[in-house]
Amino acid sequence: MSPEGLPARILELGEELRREGVAVGTSELLDAFEVLREISWTSQEDFREALAATLAKSQEDRRVFELVFDRFFFRATELAAAQEGVREEDFAAFGELSEEELDALRAQIAAALRDGSEGAMRDLARMAIAAFARPQEGSGVIGVDVQRIRRALGLRTEPQPDLPPGDPRREGLPREALRRFEMLLRRELERSQIERTGNLPPARPLGDLDRALPSGPLADLAAVHRVVAQLRRRLATQGLQARGHRRHAHVDVRRTMRASLQTGGVPVVLKYRPRRPRRPEIYVLCDVSTSVTSASVFFLSVLHALHDTFRKMRSFVFIERISEVTDIFEHERNFKTVSERIGNDAGVADVSGYTDYGRVWSEFLVQVEDDLHPRATVIVLGDARTNGRDPRSDIFAQIAARAGRTFWLNPEPRLYWNYGDSVISAYEQHCIAFECWTTAQLEDFVRALARPGMAVAR
Amino acid sequence: MPESSPSEPASVEAVAAGLRSVGYLPGESTALVSFLATKLGKPVLVEGPAGVGKTELAKALARYLGRELVRLQCYEGLDEAKALYEWNYRKQLLRIQAEASDTGWDAVQEDIFGEEFLLARPLMTAIASKEPVVLLIDEIDKTDQEFEAMLLEVLSDFQISIPELGRVESRTHPLVLLTSNNSRELTEALKRRCLYLWLDYPELEHELEIVRLHAPELGETVARRLVEVIGMVRALDLKKPPSIAESIDWARTLLLLGVDDIDAETFTETMSVIVKHRTDMDVVAERVGLKLGSPADVA
Numbered sequence: 001m002s003p004e005g006l007p008a009r010i011l012e013l014g015e016e017l018r019r020e021g022v023a024v025g026t027s028e029l030l031d032a033f034e035v036l037r038e039i040s041w042t043s044q045e046d047f048r049e050a051l052a053a054t055l056a057k058s059q060e061d062r063r064v065f066e067l068v069f070d071r072f073f074f075r076a077t078e079l080a081a082a083q084e085g086v087r088e089e090d091f092a093a094f095g096e097l098s099e100e101e102l103d104a105l106r107a108q109i110a111a112a113l114r115d116g117s118e119g120a121m122r123d124l125a126r127m128a129i130a131a132f133a134r135p136q137e138g139s140g141v142i143g144v145d146v147q148r149i150r151r152a153l154g155l156r157t158e159p160q161p162d163l164p165p166g167d168p169r170r171e172g173l174p175r176e177a178l179r180r181f182e183m184l185l186r187r188e189l190e191r192s193q194i195e196r197t198g199n200l201p202p203a204r205p206l207g208d209l210d211r212a213l214p215s216g217p218l219a220d221l222a223a224v225h226r227v228v229a230q231l232r233r234r235l236a237t238q239g240l241q242a243r244g245h246r247r248h249a250h251v252d253v254r255r256t257m258r259a260s261l262q263t264g265g266v267p268v269v270l271k272y273r274p275r276r277p278r279r280p281e282i283y284v285l286c287d288v289s290t291s292v293t294s295a296s297v298f299f300l301s302v303l304h305a306l307h308d309t310f311r312k313m314r315s316f317v318f319i320e321r322i323s324e325v326t327d328i329f330e331h332e333r334n335f336k337t338v339s340e341r342i343g344n345d346a347g348v349a350d351v352s353g354y355t356d357y358g359r360v361w362s363e364f365l366v367q368v369e370d371d372l373h374p375r376a377t378v379i380v381l382g383d384a385r386t387n388g389r390d391p392r393s394d395i396f397a398q399i400a401a402r403a404g405r406t407f408w409l410n411p412e413p414r415l416y417w418n419y420g421d422s423v424i425s426a427y428e429q430h431c432i433a434f435e436c437w438t439t440a441q442l443e444d445f446v447r448a449l450a451r452p453g454m455a456v457a458r
Numbered sequence: 459m460p461e462s463s464p465s466e467p468a469s470v471e472a473v474a475a476g477l478r479s480v481g482y483l484p485g486e487s488t489a490l491v492s493f494l495a496t497k498l499g500k501p502v503l504v505e506g507p508a509g510v511g512k513t514e515l516a517k518a519l520a521r522y523l524g525r526e527l528v529r530l531q532c533y534e535g536l537d538e539a540k541a542l543y544e545w546n547y548r549k550q551l552l553r554i555q556a557e558a559s560d561t562g563w564d565a566v567q568e569d570i571f572g573e574e575f576l577l578a579r580p581l582m583t584a585i586a587s588k589e590p591v592v593l594l595i596d597e598i599d600k601t602d603q604e605f606e607a608m609l610l611e612v613l614s615d616f617q618i619s620i621p622e623l624g625r626v627e628s629r630t631h632p633l634v635l636l637t638s639n640n641s642r643e644l645t646e647a648l649k650r651r652c653l654y655l656w657l658d659y660p661e662l663e664h665e666l667e668i669v670r671l672h673a674p675e676l677g678e679t680v681a682r683r684l685v686e687v688i689g690m691v692r693a694l695d696l697k698k699p700p701s702i703a704e705s706i707d708w709a710r711t712l713l714l715l716g717v718d719d720i721d722a723e724t725f726t727e728t729m730s731v732i733v734k735h736r737t738d739m740d741v742v743a744e745r746v747g748l749k750l751g752s753p754a755d756v757a
Contacts, residue, residue: 027650031500035653038497039470039490046470049487050494057649059505059640062656226640266555268548308697334695334741 006041007033013072014055020068022061028054074187078194105131106153113155113177121177125184128153129192142193146185155181224298227442228305281375282306282313283368283403287382288342289319289355298437299381299411300339304329314368317342318360318382324367355385357423358392365399372402380408380431384417384424393426406431409445413437467496473522482511482518483668491655492519501613501634503598503649506657509701512637515657516594519633526587528632529594530580532601538608542618543582546575571622581612582626590630598648599638606648613651659692660702668702673709683720684709690746691732700732708732722747 010032014024031054039046048069056065109128112120132152154160157175255271263269286303288296303315307329315329316322325342332338372378378399384391400406410417410424414435417424424433434445467473473496474489484492492515495502504512520527530541550570557566578586584593598606612618616628636652638644660668666685669676676684684705692699700708708731717724726747733739 023646025650031498031653034498035494038494045486046490049490053487053491053494053653053655057503057652057654058643059656062654226642266551268551331737 006036009076010036010051013051013069016072017055017065017068020064022056022064022068024055028057074190078191082194102131109153109181110155110173113173113181121181122184122188125181125188129185129188142186142189145189146182149185150178150182224301224439224442225305225308227439227446228302228308281371281373281377282310283364283372283376283378284313284315285322285360285364285378285380285382286315286317287319287355287380288317297339299409300342301335302381302409302442304335304338316364316367318355320354320356320359322360322363322367354387354389355382356389357382357384357386358390358395361392361395361399365395369402372399374402374404376403378403378406378431380406380427381411381436382408383410383412383422384408384427385421386423388421391423391426393423393430396427397430400430407445408433409436409442410434411437467493469493476522477518480518480521481671482514482522483664483671484515485657485660485664487655488515488657491653495633495635495653496523498653499631499633501636501652502655503644503652504635504637504655504657505640507659507699507701508639509699509703510657510659511702512635512657513594513596516592516596516635516637519635520592523590523592523633525633526589526591527594528580528584528587528591529596532595532597532599532605534600534602536601536605538605539579541579541581541605541608542612543579543620544577545571546577550575573623576620576623581609582618584632584634585612585616585618585628586626587632588629591632593632593634595634595636597639598636599640599642599644603645606645610647610651613648659699662686662689665689665702665705669705669709672706673713676709676713677718680712680718680720681709684712687720687725687746688732690749691742694741694745696733696738696741697735698733698738704732 011029014029014032017024032051035050035054036047039050041047051069052062052065056062105124105127109121109124112124128149132149155173155178157173157178250273252271252273256267256269259269259271260267284303284306286296286299288299303325306313307315307326314324314326316324328338328341332341408424408427408431410433412422412435416422417435427433432448434441434448436442436445467476470490470493473493474484477484477489477492491502494500504515506512516529517527519525553570553575554566557569576582580593584591595609598609613634616631618626620626636648659665662685665688666682669681669685670678673681688700688705688708708728711728711731712720712724715724715728726743729739729742729747733742
């Protein structure tokens with residue numbers, strides 16, 4: 001590290017954040033410096049929060065920032081300590097502990113975890129290492145050692161009913177506190193490793209696992225929901241956009257004249273014809289056959305999200321024949337139950353397990369023929385693989401002609417389209433097809449929807 | 459106002475204390491970012507789930523700083539005429555009518571494009587105000603990107619160009635808060651100009667404090683129990699998790715009913731205060747109601 005002082009450190013931190021994919025521009029860094037002028041850098045919390053407010057501008061960024069910040073300043077101080085030859089006093093001095101003393105330590109740690117007291121946890125982490133991680137037994141891999149110590153302490157999140165009552169571990173420990181404690185263990189182990197070798201281990205980029213928000217699979221669902229909420233806005237405002245500036249010119253002459261009587265015949269108050277926004281009515285057809293198994297969870301979550309957002313909507317799933325599932329989505333909130341119910345008893349008539357698009361179209365047309373109108377939107381989620389059966393694009397054309405807009409979201413990469421039994425080109429003449437198997441692509445679809453003229457581009 | 463000169467707070471602690479004094483209990487980062495915003499004059503982008511007090515923060519800041527709050531509520535299709543300014547064309551028309559018919563066009567034009575005929579909308583009001591104000595741009599994620607682009611000029615230079623009148627520059631520096639529920643990703647350009655504040659549901663102790671502040675008559679144990687139950691409800695996957703405002707409403711409801719403990723029965727009866735969707739109610743009744751059932755569980 002060549003240049004000295006705080007500014008250099010901040011720049012390095014910015015550099016490191018960029019490496020982890022946080023968009024840190026020069027203006028952000030300038031802001032950071034400006035902010036640091038206002039607050040004292042001796043208060044760690046303020047310092048961190050102030051930097052976060054200027055450098056990390058979304059929740060995900062904020063999370064990455066926390067991780068990078070911890071790692072960066074930990075490494076910086078440790079390096080300085082190693083260079084200066086400063087050592088922390090060792091707990092190892094208390095040698096072998098008796099079984100009772102170890103039990104007392106276990107209970108103490110569990111209590112600290114339950115109460116979530118940060119300061120106590122750090123000291124206890126060091127004692128735990130001294131007691132349980134004898135260097136000769138250390139595996140040399142920090143992650144392995146951490147888990148070994150955790151097991152030796154008997155720390156678990158799930159309840160352990162065989163422990164005596166009163167033991168904090170009996171009810172299970174809070175997940176967050178346990179995670180914190182593991183992090184402290186990891187840090188202390190790293191620190192002692194640095195002390196031993198007098199050198200920093202190479203920096204490791206954050207894994208996807210560290211980076212992901214803690215909520216897990218629900219977060220994916222949330223992402224889909226977010227995009228679909230966007231979709232709703234686009235669909236809702238699009239009717240107006242297509243008409244563009246003309247919407248201001250719809251003066252209702254009769255009402256204007258009548259109103260002008262109040263002002264002596266001068267049309268002071270212009271009366272406009274009411275704007276009639278497009279009420280999106282959506283029909284979704286979702287393929288759940290085996291050829292799209294990998295994509296169908298994604299599709300179902302899209303459906304799920306659509307149902308959350310739109311009122312007037314009917315959805316169908318199909319394999320060989322179609323089956324309406326609107327009811328299931330309307331009455332069931334939980335995504336897992338929904339997918340189970342669709343899998344089990346949605347009554348998807350599934351004899352061969354192969355999609356029969358021709359049949360699906362004709363059945364769909366029979367079911368909704370009377371309801372389809374130019375303001376309706378039809379969205380098909382499927383791979384257009386007919387298994388060699390007649391695609392019947394003529395019926396599909398009828399559907400597309402009746403509906404205002406028809407979109408096709410295909411879960412296959414464009415490269416595979418029209419290969420094998422894929423007949424997407426037959427349908428593409430009548431609708432707009434998108435490649436869509438990630439939320440990012442779903443977002444692209446939404447963005448494309450917003451492009452003016454999309455509705456008429458056939 | 460309890461502070462002597464609150465418009466320029468001296469330290470983070472002063473801001474925290476000031477916000478407390480007007481009935482808003484800020485988290486650590488909230489006080490810090492508010493302090494930085496007043497110091498640097500930068501807009502603050504506040505994000506977080508619905509009902510964690512984003513809008514309330516702006517109101518509290520306005521109360522604390524003794525400034526007027528100008529609020530611009532965003533919605534789909536919000537345009538410049540609704541946000542910046544509009545010509546009061548009725549008045550203009552009447553003016554033209556009132557002029558003698560032989561007045562030249564130039565004279566009339568001079569006349570009708572004056573400030574008198576301008577209808578100031580929130581952004582304009584905030585910028586032209588003689589006293590510094592707090593400008594709250596609420597739910598910015600509901601607008602279109604075009605509007606966001608227009609906002610950039612206002613937020614970076616604090617000025618508005620009116621073709622007929624010239625530039626209106628801000629005489630004072632408004633404190634700007636933008637809130638977003640994250641229903642749409644905001645543009646990088648906008649984020650770049652703002653300080654970022656993520657507000658999340660408060661920690662248990664913090665929420666307890668908030669509930670106690672707004673419903674001080676409620677017993678300590680009931681209040682704690684209430685906050686714990688709220689935490690449980692939030693942990694479920696609901697359409698709309700209960701907000702802080704709803705916790706407070708619930709506390710007041712319990713107070714009115716004179717309840718001294720929350721058991722399964724009270725919970726089912728008053729649940730509608732915190733859960734507002736039919737499907738959510740089923741889920742909550744099933745999951746939380748059961749847990750509350752066993753009397754051994756009661757704290």
